Amino acid sequence: MLPDDVLASYTAQITSYKESGLGILELGHRTKLFEELFDDTIHLLRDLLQLPDTHELLILHGGARFQFSMLPANHLPAARTADYLESGHFAKAAAAEAAAYGGVHVAASSSESAFFTIPESASAHYSTEPAYVHYTSNNTEMGTQYERPPLPPDSTWLACDASSDLLTRAFDIKRHGCIYATSHKNLGTAGLALVIMRQDLLTPLRHAAPFMAYATHAAARSRFNTPPVSTILVLKLMAEWTVANGGVERMAALSELKSELLYGVLDHSDFYTALVHPPHRSKVNITFRAPTSELEERFQHEAEEAGLVGLWGYRKVGHLRASLFNAVSLESVERLADFMTSFARRSR
Amino acid sequence: MLPDDVLASYTAQITSYKESGLGILELGHRTKLFEELFDDTIHLLRDLLQLPDTHELLILHGGARFQFSMLPANHLPAARTADYLESGHFAKAAAAEAAAYGGVHVAASSSESAFFTIPESASAHYSTEPAYVHYTSNNTEMGTQYERPPLPPDSTWLACDASSDLLTRAFDIKRHGCIYATSHKNLGTAGLALVIMRQDLLTPLRHAAPFMAYATHAAARSRFNTPPVSTILVLKLMAEWTVANGGVERMAALSELKSELLYGVLDHSDFYTALVHPPHRSKVNITFRAPTSELEERFQHEAEEAGLVGLWGYRKVGHLRASLFNAVSLESVERLADFMTSFARRSR
Numbered sequence: 001m002l003p004d005d006v007l008a009s010y011t012a013q014i015t016s017y018k019e020s021g022l023g024i025l026e027l028g029h030r031t032k033l034f035e036e037l038f039d040d041t042i043h044l045l046r047d048l049l050q051l052p053d054t055h056e057l058l059i060l061h062g063g064a065r066f067q068f069s070m071l072p073a074n075h076l077p078a079a080r081t082a083d084y085l086e087s088g089h090f091a092k093a094a095a096a097e098a099a100a101y102g103g104v105h106v107a108a109s110s111s112e113s114a115f116f117t118i119p120e121s122a123s124a125h126y127s128t129e130p131a132y133v134h135y136t137s138n139n140t141e142m143g144t145q146y147e148r149p150p151l152p153p154d155s156t157w158l159a160c161d162a163s164s165d166l167l168t169r170a171f172d173i174k175r176h177g178c179i180y181a182t183s184h185k186n187l188g189t190a191g192l193a194l195v196i197m198r199q200d201l202l203t204p205l206r207h208a209a210p211f212m213a214y215a216t217h218a219a220a221r222s223r224f225n226t227p228p229v230s231t232i233l234v235l236k237l238m239a240e241w242t243v244a245n246g247g248v249e250r251m252a253a254l255s256e257l258k259s260e261l262l263y264g265v266l267d268h269s270d271f272y273t274a275l276v277h278p279p280h281r282s283k284v285n286i287t288f289r290a291p292t293s294e295l296e297e298r299f300q301h302e303a304e305e306a307g308l309v310g311l312w313g314y315r316k317v318g319h320l321r322a323s324l325f326n327a328v329s330l331e332s333v334e335r336l337a338d339f340m341t342s343f344a345r346r347s348r
Numbered sequence: 349m350l351p352d353d354v355l356a357s358y359t360a361q362i363t364s365y366k367e368s369g370l371g372i373l374e375l376g377h378r379t380k381l382f383e384e385l386f387d388d389t390i391h392l393l394r395d396l397l398q399l400p401d402t403h404e405l406l407i408l409h410g411g412a413r414f415q416f417s418m419l420p421a422n423h424l425p426a427a428r429t430a431d432y433l434e435s436g437h438f439a440k441a442a443a444a445e446a447a448a449y450g451g452v453h454v455a456a457s458s459s460e461s462a463f464f465t466i467p468e469s470a471s472a473h474y475s476t477e478p479a480y481v482h483y484t485s486n487n488t489e490m491g492t493q494y495e496r497p498p499l500p501p502d503s504t505w506l507a508c509d510a511s512s513d514l515l516t517r518a519f520d521i522k523r524h525g526c527i528y529a530t531s532h533k534n535l536g537t538a539g540l541a542l543v544i545m546r547q548d549l550l551t552p553l554r555h556a557a558p559f560m561a562y563a564t565h566a567a568a569r570s571r572f573n574t575p576p577v578s579t580i581l582v583l584k585l586m587a588e589w590t591v592a593n594g595g596v597e598r599m600a601a602l603s604e605l606k607s608e609l610l611y612g613v614l615d616h617s618d619f620y621t622a623l624v625h626p627p628h629r630s631k632v633n634i635t636f637r638a639p640t641s642e643l644e645e646r647f648q649h650e651a652e653e654a655g656l657v658g659l660w661g662y663r664k665v666g667h668l669r670a671s672l673f674n675a676v677s678l679e680s681v682e683r684l685a686d687f688m689t690s691f692a693r694r695s696r
Binding site (some may be wrong): 054061066209229 | 349355358359362363371374375377409410411413414417418420422441444445448449472503505530532537539555556557558560572573574575576577578579580
């Protein structure tokens, strides 16, 4: 889902980008206009994310999936071990990629709760001098989120897959060696990943082909690949929209309000059951059940008919879920809350 | 450059995809509508390329650059050697990626002619049982093109980077183990690669992380990554446009006509010099010089003023170049030919 302003601005620039007479799909990636677009996007995002000079910002092809592999291809030498915190489906997928490059140690897991909790950091058992510690800050499927980053051993650094909550709240950048996020949650459409990487970690620790090395992409200022010009435009428009709407601070406050609204309905209901307990609850993905699967199906059907489409993720997870990415307005969440209340009343 | 029909159709679907009321940028990649869009795209392309059942078609993230690395990550074991035909800048870049995985042997090179020729296949020295033989069918910078695929030793298979001439002419698929092409030349906009891979070559020959293995993407029907929905739509529209305009056969005939027109002007001129001799000439990128660099600059400037923008590639190559991708109409090439003739007359 994209904000209406972003969609309108994008549509206008399909036919003529910045009144150049050339549509965005035809704008060459070696033109001055595109250079400016790319640089503006980087500056906007650096400001929004409050990146310190210690950290580089890359915009790379291949989404977060490629980062699952690229990170260990740079930083997990075959003889070493990286620690992974197993908090869900995507955290497991990231660990599976890493295992192809070196040792992987699961320092903590919430698989016993079927991932409806965040792994307890108190009971995490880190390996001796792990290459890095990887975690997934927000877990979309089951609806859990780290309230604070985990505390890795002093000798190492944190790597974070923040695909679904980057820009929905502030991240303590200095505490991380690497934070990456796909472009299709709070940043626009699919196809890219944002990678925030501490400068000294750009150089790979293991032998890596040029394409696989962060250093290559940093030296090429994220344009080692031909950049997808129109996807970058959407990214820039989303960054501008986020700034115009109060920046990350305001987005975090809205996340708070939006999620409280829905958790409020759930916690005061004997019809719905929230699937995650308060300290582990995600402010981005709210997961819950209705009394029967028939009612859940009717709920989805009626919600769609009421125009609440954008709030739903995919369904194979087997429960109901509202996704409150930044583009989802407080008003539409209020409408969802009202719908939930009235649906419960009607379905009794 | 995209055909006007494609641009118009794309623009209409920004606001409402197939009258669904949902714009293409917001269409979920797990919806039935997108499933159909993706499957249609694959079918259209398989038809256009006349792919036999022996070959799989994948649509992957990361452009051709990623294929430079992915191919050897699957098929170049550390102890083996792959042969590369060095015909230009991108051919060298592909070999540089492969060298990170295993042995690379340059079986033939045209570096002595500064890549203004295709490496002579008669003088190619292949290694003993190479893992594969890689070539670049069309070289955009210097404007050369293989008239026929090279003849590798019987024990091996051909891998081809066809980024700039796939769909501009027919490829003998059965003679290739792998053909790949970026999406932003004849196929739409940047961000993707088309990969045609012989079924038995989908399984990697060396230990590969899941993301790096062709088999993973084949099993996930090219959707191991979240697919960039709007880029896929452009790809589909380009495929439809190619079918509607006579398919690859007609595109090849047009390539013939368009390039002959320009080479005709060059060969009958004592003002311009064509940079490539007939047997090695590209039908896609026509490279030439004017008598002085001042005149070349004026040529570019005046051509742009005459609205011939889309015909020009980037300029760091240091000569003039017209790029005749499929979307460039015969009419606009005729206008360019007229412009060239009149510019030469005026500049004497």
